[in-house]
Amino acid sequence: MLLTISTTHQPATDLGYLLFKHPDKCQAFDLAFGTARVFYPEASDTRCTAALVLDINPVDLARGKAGANRQTLAAYVSDRPYAASSFLSVAISQVFRTAMTGRCEQRQDLADTPIPLVAKIPVLPSRGREGFLRGLFEPLGYQVNVRRLALDDAFPDWGNSAYFDVELSHSIRLSDLLSHLHVMIPVLDDDKHYYVNEDEIEKLLRHGEGWLSTHPLKEEITSRYLKRQRGLTRDALAQIAAEEVIAETSDRETSEDIIEKPISLNQQRLETVVSTLKANGVQKIVDLGCGEGKLLKLLLKEPTFLEILGMDVTYRSLEIAQERVLEKLPTHQKGRLQLIQGSLNYRDARIAGYDAATVIEVIEHMELDRLKAFERVLFEFAKPKMAIVTTPNVEYNVKFENLPIGKLRHPDHRFEWTRAKFQTWAQGISDRSKYSVEFGSIGNIDPEVGAPTQMAIFTIAN
Incomplete structure (x- = not known):
């Protein structure tokens, strides 16, 4: 799985301050499901790109599950190694944890400033197809460029797949971009690789603060993020509605x-x-x-x-x-x-x-x-x-x-x-x-x- 984030804000290498990852280093992070690596393919004053590469082994994941011997071949032959999913979402939250909070002691003014950012994900599933993908990001101000991937380039008659090569451009705070990606990637995939309970409501509200309550697809986002569990979805939407009421009322009196x-x-x-x-x-x-x-x-x-x-x-x-x-x-x-x-x-x-x-x-x-x-x-x-x-x-x-x-x-x-x-x-x-x-x-x-x-x-x- 690959995610790149680029900026032309000058000096562009300030991206290293925001991500808390030095452009001159290649760093590796051991996660429960694989290894995440961060490096910079380009780092100059005019343009800087940070790459997050996540390596996971689908065979190890399948064999590590209880009852794996009863699984079908799909547990071993899957899109897990390359298609963005909740694995990438978790990697973003762990590897870029501090950046997601919006804190940067050395350059807090920069962290609070919208800068030109471009995020690219070469293989992003969208179970709701291209229209749904655009409907998630365009209301947040992103320019969305997508290219639908063929099911197999060697067999064009097979048609297109449910995967897209996606480029998202926006002048935005880096912390907001990371929060949007953290929420939207599993929403697009419409699945999560881990057990979902009420703790996920807290995560959704935290990462959705300031934008989810006014998003035109908030119900679908909430439902998919919580793995379509009706009770959790209902509770989350109730909390979002309560946040809307608070936002609409004065600080002095309701x-x-x-x-x-x-x-x-x-x-x-x-x-x-x-x-x-x-x-x-x-x-x-x-x-x-x-x-x-x-x-x-x-x-x-x-x-x-x-x-x-x-x-x-x-x-x-x-x-x-x-x-x-x-x-x-x-x-x-x-x-x-x-x-x-x-x-x-x-x-x-x-x-x-x-x-x-x-x-x-x-x-x-x-x-x-x-x-x-x-x-x-x-x-x-x-x-x-x-x-x-x-x-x-x-x-x-x-x-x-x-x-x-x-x-x-x-x-x-x-x-x-x-x-x-x-x-x-x-x-x-x-x-x-x-x-x-x-x-x-x-x-x-x-x-x-x-x-x-x-x-x-x-x-x-x-």
Whole structure:
């Protein structure tokens, strides 16, 4: 497998700084599935090219698999040695790991600057044919030149293959080019050589930050990158949608904040949660769906809360919480707070063993068919001594003058429940678990439609 990256930015040999690979050296890297080599076929002030060559042995790969003796001849006679695939994608991420982050201590200004780059892959499969290949890269600003390869040059009657000689040209940051290639190569091949689980969602979101959410083929990209696993694809698209909502809203207030601002509901909500936690004498708290850290900031003001963990599914929210909360703490206080990325739909040992869990205005952002998974994660696996769950009371929406009739309070809300529906849901959890449940109201209580926020307090039975 071969990938070359060229630039005419002058001096062109600055490409060596960006890749952290010196143009005068030929370097080899041992990978789990073969050997990657990086060298420079040309390196002058006017033009520089770096080549990544990946050597793998398909026979060794086939024989190394469990049950290889039952495989057909296709396991040995394959395109693996020469056609770009997820093997090349992994090699890019490992050999050019630092370059992909966009960091370059010696030349950070250069790393942040778009420069003319040309990437060439002589054998790139496209199971969606040429139109799909162009549809992946052209929306990102690339000039795409492709030549479809014959199935066999010696037998032209056999027709064309599903492989292309591809050249991608763009003035772009090198880190962005590498991220695009890392994602798109296995998407084009529509396969991966390794087991795909929820960890791949994190990789996709990290490498797709800033472009995937607005890409016209984001659904197909997500599905193929996650090996067409429906559950993973659905979770990834939900997270991408959440990132879109964050990007569209102001750093100061969300659309929900704007609607609820006249009654200062969010502040009332957070203060009620904090006072409930204090009244129950908890010391270790995990805030699930912590967002930008508004509750975390209040919790840190209470010295009785000794250990606080914030978890959210979106990296952008955690970055904001890092900047606004964690980094502003005095050095001696930073040990009280930890931020982690995670999904409430998957069992996670990191959130187990806490005195209390808070789930504040979170469940309404979940698809209804994912609530069962959330219930198991929280009440069966994490098992905090108490849990506080709040959610909007849809009956109260008629009181918001700036909310159109029939609309929900936030564009990312999948549902908003009546008081009866919420209490039925919470009581069902109590009936199926070792938790008892009490209900509370937050905000002004209207005699007809109740309070704007409803709260369930779950406590584990002794």
